[in-house]
Amino acid sequence: MSSAAPTTHLWLREETKPMEHRAALSPEVCKKLLEHGGFEITVESCKERIFADSEYSEVGCKIVPGDSWRQAPADAIITGLKELPENDQTPLPHTHIMFAHCYKQQGGWKDVLSRFVEGKGLLYDLEFLQDDKGRRVAAFGFYAGFTGSAVGINAWCHQQLHPGEKYPGIKPYPNEDVLIAETKEKLAKIGKMPRIMVMGALGRCGSGAVSYARKAGIPEENIVKWDMAETAKGGPFQEIMDVDIFVNCIYLSSQIPPFITQKQIDADRQLSVIVDVSCDTTNPYNPIPIYSTNTTFDNALLDIGSSNPKPLQLCSIDHLPTMLPREASNQFALDLLPTLQQLPNRATAPVWTRAEKLFHEKVASMATTN
Ligand SMILES: NC(=O)c1ccc[n+]([C@@H]2O[C@H](COP(=O)([O-])OP(=O)(O)OC[C@H]3O[C@@H](n4cnc5c(N)ncnc54)[C@H](O)[C@@H]3O)[C@@H](O)[C@H]2O)c1
Structure with missing residues (x-):
């Protein structure tokens, strides 16, 4: 200076x-x-x-x-x-x-x-406020993905421990250790680990989502990390139906084929929780075109209608970092x-x-x- x-x-x-x-x-x-x-x-x-x-x-x-x-x-x-x-x-x-x-x-x-x-x-x-490459110098993305992943894993745990019961309202946590301890305790009670897929895993939100899954103790082989290379073939993707939790963290910049369709969720599937961190809820090219409203901390999960009796719940909170x-x-x-x-x-x-x-x-x- x-x-x-x-x-x-x-x-x-x-x-x-x-x-x-x-x-x-x-x-x-x-x-x-x-x-x-x-x-x-x-x-x-x-x-x-x-x-x-x-x-x-x-x-x-x-x-x-x-x-x-x-x-x-x-x-x-x-x-x-x-x-x-x-x-x-x-x-x-x-x-x-x-x-x-x-x-x-x-x-x-x-x-x-x-x-x-x-x-x-x-x-x-x-x-x-952007750098010379047009990238924002500061954003809340990492902690949006981190907390989104936490909600996804906690929601899956809730489905296992309290089937059919409403997911409780979310309150901000004093620090991440408290949140991680809560998830670990639930996973320990269940005694098995979910499989989680993070879409856009190389980005800010995506790396946060992967980081939370790791900190919660989910083994690396249960964390599926996808980015541009994996979706180049074009959706929809059966691979998403084969995991328990799907966390979408992509930056949507153009029209792309949907990642998920209603037909897929009506069919046999493993998937029971979606967290749409990207929240392109009202975008005509939303790659998860099975819902149209954002959720809130009080009512974090939407029940997605399906002819398949297995539940499918979706979180689309657009201010996730407020949780931490x-x-x-x-x-x-x-x-x-x-x-x-x-x-x-x-x-x-x-x-x-x-x-x-x-x-x-x-x-x-x-x-x-x-
Ligand atoms: N819900 C919230 O609270 C919250 C908070 C912050 C940001 N966001 C949103 O999260 C989104 C991501 O933000 P970011 O800062 O992580 O962006 P980013 O640019 O850092 O990362 C996006 C990633 O998505 C990947 N991607 C883009 N298109 C893809 C495709 N078709 N298939 C696979 N991967 C693809 C990119 O390669 C990149 O790695 C934005 O829409 C942002 O507005 C939400």
């Missing part, structure tokens, strides 16, 4: 979405930024956050009351994960880093962008760290200049888009 660069002031705001325990900056990452030099970090107090306020103050962050970012100094970069509260339409004079969900013309996108225009603020959208807020936040923040370290020189750092250019393009597009 150039010694002439002024201190960069990051302001971690309180998340206000119900059930959101994750944070964009973890105490570990704040510590690294403060040690790196050139940073000042203010953290809004937040009871819902998985990290206690004291974890931040212990590493040198200043703690301020929740929801106080509107009064932050003009040069503070307001950092958060989720959208700002929708009921507030005041102009935004600060620079914000967050997932604003307003670049793909989502409902209310112009209202969000207009607030930045009116306040002369700037948005760096976390979804669009501590590890998911820390991994996300660690992925973001090298990019954050470039903030003091953001006027020349490609990740930040691209994100700023995109913001201005999206603002300009408001005039030409209905």
Whole structure:
């Protein structure tokens, strides 16, 4: 970092979405930024956050009351994960880093962008912080796959231990060790190991899904790992019907033949649990075209109708990493760290200049888009 660069002031705001325990900056990452030099970090107090306020103050962050970012100094970069509260339409004079969900013309996108225009603020959208190859610098994928795999294995265990009973609601876990211990205990009671197939196993979500299966003690020969090479022949695939649990983690970028059809699930099969981590639920090319709604932590599993009496349950939760807020936040923040370290020189750092250019393009597009 150039010694002439002024201190960069990051302001971690309180998340206000119900059930959101994750944070964009973890105490570990704040510590690294403060040690790196050139940073000042203010953290809004937040009871819902998985990290206690004291974890931040212990590493040198200043703690301020929740929801106080509107009064932050003009040069503070307001950092958060989720959208700002929708009921507030005041102009935004600060620079914000967050997932604003307003670049793909989502409902209310112009209202969000207009607030930045009116306040002369700037948005760096976390979804669009990309490296030179166009790949996101930070994403929650690994822990989405990791927790998705956990739900899949736990759901299969539930089918064995409590046949016909509703799967209990899922609550966030304090850390992954608690979750892994729970799965291991269930598997030990059953006394046999399921076979699990991870589709898109080479990707972020896929490697997380494989990692959970291994940590739960499922032997390597029971973990079927497929990616592009294996699906090149085109679906549907009988191999999916022959495992107990199917975890779909692909990044769908074009039309592909379905992996699974209703005809297959009506026929004899081993498969009884599907976790669709990819959640291309409403995409016309959804490769699992046997359902059309996302599931929730309270009602995690859908019963898929079939003329085969063997149950088939499907999980399609689109915010899986919330299940392990501590590890998911820390991994996300660690992925973001090298990019954050470039903030003091953001006027020349490609990740930040691209994100700023995109913001201005999206603002300009408001005039030409209905
Ligand atoms: N449910 C959730 O909570 C949640 C959270 C984060 C991400 N996601 C979603 O998970 C999906 C995957 O994200 P990612 O970050 O892991 O992507 P990624 O690009 O890191 O990995 C995707 C993998 O899928 C493979 N793939 C693509 N098409 C395939 C095909 N036809 N057959 C076999 N393999 C194929 C790729 O080769 C790659 O290895 C995305 O749709 C993302 O939006 C869901």
